[in-house]
Amino acid sequence: MVAFSRRDIGLWAVLIALLAVLALISLMVGQAGLSPRTALRALIDGQGPAGLIVREIRLPRTLLALTIGATLGLSGAALQGLLRNPLAEPALFGAPQSAAATASLVIAFGLAPVTSFAVPLAGIAGALLSIGGLVAIAGRRAGLTVTLLAGLALASFAGAMTALILNLAPNPFIALEVAFWLLGSLEDRSIDHLMIALPFFVLSWVLLALPLRAYRALTLGEDAAVSLGVNLALTRLLVVAGVAIGVGAGVAVAGSIGFVGLVAPHLVRRLVRSDPAAVLLPAALAGAALLAAADIAVRALPAAIELKVGVVTALIGVPFFLAMIFAERRVLEGSPA
Amino acid sequence: MSDAILAADNLAVRLGGRTIVDHVSFALRRGEMTALVGPNGAGKTTLLRALAGVLPARGRITLAEARLSDVPARERARTIAYLPQGHVFHWPMSAAAVVALGRLPHADQFTRLSSADEAAVAEAIAAAGIETLAQRPVTALSGGERARVALARVLATGAAVMLADEPTVSLDPLHQLLVMDLLRQAARAGGAVLAVVHDLALATRFCDRVLVMDKGRLMFDGPPEQALSPERIAAVFGVDAVMVDTGEGRVPIARHPL
Numbered sequence: 001m002v003a004f005s006r007r008d009i010g011l012w013a014v015l016i017a018l019l020a021v022l023a024l025i026s027l028m029v030g031q032a033g034l035s036p037r038t039a040l041r042a043l044i045d046g047q048g049p050a051g052l053i054v055r056e057i058r059l060p061r062t063l064l065a066l067t068i069g070a071t072l073g074l075s076g077a078a079l080q081g082l083l084r085n086p087l088a089e090p091a092l093f094g095a096p097q098s099a100a101a102t103a104s105l106v107i108a109f110g111l112a113p114v115t116s117f118a119v120p121l122a123g124i125a126g127a128l129l130s131i132g133g134l135v136a137i138a139g140r141r142a143g144l145t146v147t148l149l150a151g152l153a154l155a156s157f158a159g160a161m162t163a164l165i166l167n168l169a170p171n172p173f174i175a176l177e178v179a180f181w182l183l184g185s186l187e188d189r190s191i192d193h194l195m196i197a198l199p200f201f202v203l204s205w206v207l208l209a210l211p212l213r214a215y216r217a218l219t220l221g222e223d224a225a226v227s228l229g230v231n232l233a234l235t236r237l238l239v240v241a242g243v244a245i246g247v248g249a250g251v252a253v254a255g256s257i258g259f260v261g262l263v264a265p266h267l268v269r270r271l272v273r274s275d276p277a278a279v280l281l282p283a284a285l286a287g288a289a290l291l292a293a294a295d296i297a298v299r300a301l302p303a304a305i306e307l308k309v310g311v312v313t314a315l316i317g318v319p320f321f322l323a324m325i326f327a328e329r330r331v332l333e334g335s336p337a
Numbered sequence: 338m339s340d341a342i343l344a345a346d347n348l349a350v351r352l353g354g355r356t357i358v359d360h361v362s363f364a365l366r367r368g369e370m371t372a373l374v375g376p377n378g379a380g381k382t383t384l385l386r387a388l389a390g391v392l393p394a395r396g397r398i399t400l401a402e403a404r405l406s407d408v409p410a411r412e413r414a415r416t417i418a419y420l421p422q423g424h425v426f427h428w429p430m431s432a433a434a435v436v437a438l439g440r441l442p443h444a445d446q447f448t449r450l451s452s453a454d455e456a457a458v459a460e461a462i463a464a465a466g467i468e469t470l471a472q473r474p475v476t477a478l479s480g481g482e483r484a485r486v487a488l489a490r491v492l493a494t495g496a497a498v499m500l501a502d503e504p505t506v507s508l509d510p511l512h513q514l515l516v517m518d519l520l521r522q523a524a525r526a527g528g529a530v531l532a533v534v535h536d537l538a539l540a541t542r543f544c545d546r547v548l549v550m551d552k553g554r555l556m557f558d559g560p561p562e563q564a565l566s567p568e569r570i571a572a573v574f575g576v577d578a579v580m581v582d583t584g585e586g587r588v589p590i591a592r593h594p595l
Contacts, residue, residue, distance in 0.1 A: 084427035084428070085427075213441055213444075216438060216441070217438055217441055218427070219426060219427045219428045219430060219435070219438070220421075220425060220426065220427075220435070220438060220490070221421060221425045221427070223386060223389070223391045223419070223421045224419065224420075224421050224425075226389075226390070226391045227389045227390065227391055227414060227417065227418070227419035227421075228414050228438065228439075228441045228442055229410040229411040229413065229414030229415075229441065229442045230410075231410060273430060273431060273434065274428045274429045274430050274474070275428070275430055275434065276428055
């Protein structure tokens, strides 16, 4: 049933090739620009200053961009499949914001060191609360208006909680550190960050890929999907947990990075004939490509202070989101609350 | 009654603290096309959802000797096909891809459509007469076309029981006849069909049997000419109806409110 055509496999190949190119560029770009050949040799032998730069600085950063981007793209596609709504995305429902609130609570009050498992776990708990809350509020019919309003409320609440934590932070340096971290960045991340987050990413990928058949059946609505043998409660649980674990861990190591989950599935949806199951892998690959490209852009742009990648994705994502709302306006205005 | 495949015994469904369906007992038989009629809010959709296993219910639903709640979801899905109201498609997938969803209960997690699945999909597409629409996105189709795609999806499952909620609503006369005829063919081929129908003339013409529901209760269960007499139509629907001879049998036509 969830079979993939030759066209799907061709699309995967193109996207993977694109990722390989972006990964190589990502190893080349930075304060010390390297040629493709130098970067590759440095990656393989790890000799000299180039080896140090590529292996210790740029490789972790590149791998984090790829895995976080893939997680965000996959999360967006899974949420869109569950809620049958092309505007669904983790950030619109306050998942990264909530993860940021709980993770910053841990950091600001020094409950645990930044590179411990406590930070991603706190982030996951926050994301779990917000996505679980959203799915509970949006309910069976998952009407567009209710879903978006509930997401807005949850995102605002998470923002307020973060502000409160900054407000009450024991000293201004910690508040500043948390504030910068919240902007979302892959700067100065080590392989340790990757190792903390990676198990959570892999777990989230597995959870989100399990309800493949359900995403496709849900195109007919929840009743029809259940009548086709879909276990809706289990599907909801898998998606909520998968998004929360992936996004929570991503936020914990890289701060809040928005809109990749919205944009990535949209870029590839037409190429898989709007199939909500076949879109998952291309959406993940597109998400990885988007974040890798954004992270290359922040390093390539001439600026005295490096831009935060979360700022860049939001700057690109918000106009994109508005354009999508504009395109969906008829549906939105006619949607029953 | 040996042909009974899906039976409800003293069925009751409560939703949001209200009893929507109460004391309902009947059996669907193979080869029989049954209409479910009743005023808006009578509990018809709720009854269908309970029979499809979508809603929990009190009382007993028996699917071929077994309690419905004990039947594994996939096996239930292979035996009972359910067509909800409104012919909803959330994504602009092709009509053929939507029809193929009817084979979901037969397929494993990653398997391609087997040749039997492909054949069932092609057969359903041909039966519904939607060959020319197969590659078009469902969201771009007209109401009548969507209704036939939705019906083809249900036919493709090859289920012994078909539950259709208002399959003809908002269709033009030609498509109403086509859809009712398809359902009747499915019954003639050995299926048990239960369809919610608001057009009492259509129900009389196409169905072997009519269930009349009002205020959550089953008021009558029997052949159309007895179920839809002007007296019962007056009592249940509150309208004055006359029997009109179409030349192919007599059908009730509602004239004015009582």
